[in-house]
Amino acid sequence: MGLDLNLLVPxxxxxxxxxxxxxxQRLGLSQxxxxxxxxxxxxHFGDELLTRVGNVYELTPLAEGLVEQTAQVIGSADRILRxxxxxDPAHARREFTLVVTDMHLATFGRVLAALVRDAAPGVRLRFxxxxxxxxxxxxxxxxxxxxxxxxxxxLAHVPSIDLYEDRWVCVVSSDTVTSAPPTPEALGARPWIxxxxxxxxxxxxxxxxxxxxxxxxxxxxxxxxxTMPYLIxxxxxxxxxxxxxxxxxxxxxxxxxxxxxxxxxxxVESLWWHRLHDRDPAHIWLRNTAAExxxxxxEGAAEPTRRSD
Numbered sequence: 499m500g501l502d503l504n505l506l507v508p509x510x511x512x513x514x515x516x517x518x519x520x521x522x523q524r525l526g527l528s529q530x531x532x533x534x535x536x537x538x539x540x541x542h543f544g545d546e547l548l549t550r551v552g553n554v555y556e557l558t559p560l561a562e563g564l565v566e567q568t569a570q571v572i573g574s575a576d577r578i579l580r581x582x583x584x585x586d587p588a589h590a591r592r593e594f595t596l597v598v599t600d601m602h603l604a605t606f607g608r609v610l611a612a613l614v615r616d617a618a619p620g621v622r623l624r625f626x627x628x629x630x631x632x633x634x635x636x637x638x639x640x641x642x643x644x645x646x647x648x649x650x651x652x653l654a655h656v657p658s659i660d661l662y663e664d665r666w667v668c669v670v671s672s673d674t675v676t677s678a679p680p681t682p683e684a685l686g687a688r689p690w691i692x693x694x695x696x697x698x699x700x701x702x703x704x705x706x707x708x709x710x711x712x713x714x715x716x717x718x719x720x721x722x723x724x725t726m727p728y729l730i731x732x733x734x735x736x737x738x739x740x741x742x743x744x745x746x747x748x749x750x751x752x753x754x755x756x757x758x759x760x761x762x763x764x765x766v767e768s769l770w771w772h773r774l775h776d777r778d779p780a781h782i783w784l785r786n787t788a789a790e791x792x793x794x795x796x797e798g799a800a801e802p803t804r805r806s807d
Contacts, residue, residue, distance in 0.1 A: 502538075505535060505538065505539060505542075506568060506571060506572060507525070507572065508521065508525060508527075508532060508535045508536075508539075509539055509564070509568055510568045510569060510572050511524045511525050511532075512532070512535075512536060512539070512547065512548065513547075513557065513561060513564060513565045513568060514565070516548060516554070516555050516556065516557060517555055518532050518533050518536060518548075518555075536548065543560060545558055545560045545561070546558055547560070547561040547564075548561065569642060570638075570641055570642045584779050585779035585780040585782075585783050587617045587618035587621065587783055588617070588618065588619075589620065590618055590620055590621055590780065591620045591621075592618075592620070592621050592622070592780055593621070593622040593623070593624055594621065594622075594623055594624070594644045594645075594780075594784050595624040595625075595626060595642075595643040595644050596623065596624070596625055596626070596643065596644060596645050596646065596647065597625075597626045597627075597628050597632060597639070597643055597645070597646040597647070598625050598626070598627070598628060598646075598647045599627070599628045599647070599693075599694075599722065599723060600627070600722045600723055600724045601722075601723040601724060601739070601740060601742065601743035601746070602628075602647045602767070603625050604724070604746055605742050605743075605746075605795060606647065606661065606662075606767070606788075606791055606792065606795055607623075607625055609791040609794050609795055610623070610787065610788060610791040611623055613787050613790060613791055614787060617787065618783075626643065627721075628646070628647075628648075628694070628721070629721050630694050630695075630696055630719075630721060632646075633648065633652065633694060633696065634696065636648065636652070636653055636656070636770070637653065637656055637772075640656065640770065640771060640772040641772050641774070644771065644775065644781060644784060645769050645770060645771045645784070645785075645788070646769075646770045646771075647661070647767060647768070647769060647770075648767075648768060648770055649765045649766060649767060649768065650765070650766040650767075650768050651765075653770060656770050656771075656772075656773075657770070657771055657772075657773055657776065658768045658769060658770040658771070659768060659769050659785060659788070659789055660766050660767075660768050660792075661766075661767050661768055661769055661788065661789065661791070661792025661795070661796075662766075662767055662792040662793070662795050662796035663764065663765070663766055663767075663796065664740040664741055664742050664764075664765050664766075664767055665740070665741050665758075665764050665765060666738055666739070666740060666741075666758055666764075666765060667738070667739065667740075667741050667744055667755045667756070667757060667758065668685060668736050668737065668738055668755065668756045668757070668758060669726050669727065669730050669736070669737040669738070669739055669744065669747075669753050669754075669755060670685075670688075670730060670735075670736055670737075670753065670754060670755075670756060671730055671731050671732055671733055671734070671735070671752060671753055671754075672731075672752055672753055672754045673732070673752070674734055675754055675756070679756050679757075680756060682707060682710055682712055683712065685707075685712075685714070685736055685756075686707055686712035686713070686714050688714070688734050688735060688736045689715055689716075689717030689718075689734065689735050689736070690714040690715060690716050690717055690718075690735065690736045690737070690738070691716075691717060691718040691719070691720060691726065691729055691730065691735050691736070691737040691738075692704075692716055692718075692719055692720075692737075692738055693719075693720055693721065693722065693723055693726075693738070693739065694719075694721060695716060695719045704738075707758075714736070717735060718735070723739045723740065723743040724743060724746055724747075726739050726743070726747075726753075727747045727748070727751035727752065727753040728751075730752075730753050731751060731752030731753050732752060738758075740765065740767075741755075742795075767792070769785065769788050769789075769792075771785070
């Protein structure tokens with residue numbers, strides 16, 4: 499028996515809230531109504547979905563597996579229903595969701611938000627934090643959001659536009675650098691911190707070292723860029739970040755930058771989306787606005803200044 503599609507929204511509320519009472523409040527329905535809906539869902543799935551553990555409810559393993567799938571279905575349906583034959587940014591009431599890193603938000607996101615505010619005051623931007631899990635499932639995740647910022651080389655067969663160029667640089671503690679820059683061998687011998695490192699992906703900013711037969715030991719993997727100096731200062735670690743992220747480091751961070759060996763640090767930041775958005779006028783406007791934000795950032799017209807605190 500197929501699931502009544504009208505049950506998807508209360509199912510999502512129950513999975514998110516893990517409480518009949520809170521789900522009822524979220525949906526604006528009575529508690530008995532949501533309790534009856536939960537009973538129907540339990541019969542359909544042949545599973546309790548919510549089980550009491552002490553004074554709280556927890557999701558069953560089956561329910562845990564439904565959380566992301568349900569959110570994806572509802573997100574896709576919402577985008578379909580919000581599609582219009584044209585888009586007037588000056589009068590639009592719309593929310594766009596973009597997946598970005600902390601560095602993207604502080605640089606590109608800052609510029610994009612200013613452009614959107616000026617052209618479309620009724621449009622809201624929602625920024626979600628990028629994670630390694632999201633990157634691994636990027637093509638699937640793009641069904642639930644409007645766009646993701648990722649470097650070129652990570653995805654294939656997914657539409658994208660290039661926004662601006664950047665380059666990878668190494669971050670080291672200032673007290674470990676002499677007048678001569680570290681050799682590739684010296685850098686490779688140290689423990690490394692890499693952001694979003696995934697050995698299964700073909701793209702690697704360490705390609706220049708690998709070509710020289712150097713295989714750094716990855717000591718730490720993080721899912722952000724702007725915390726890097728706090729993990730590097732006073733240690734022998736080597737970190738890797740885009741140069742635009744390094745410009746946001748505090749001036750007294752206790753770190754310095756060195757170029758990647760062999761000068762292989764170039765990267766291109768791009769905006770990626772699912773093909774279902776290709777012809778949506780609102781999404782086309784978002785892409786054009788993102789391209790303009792990338793152009794301004796590339797030209798240095800909106801560069802953030804280095805923090806002095």
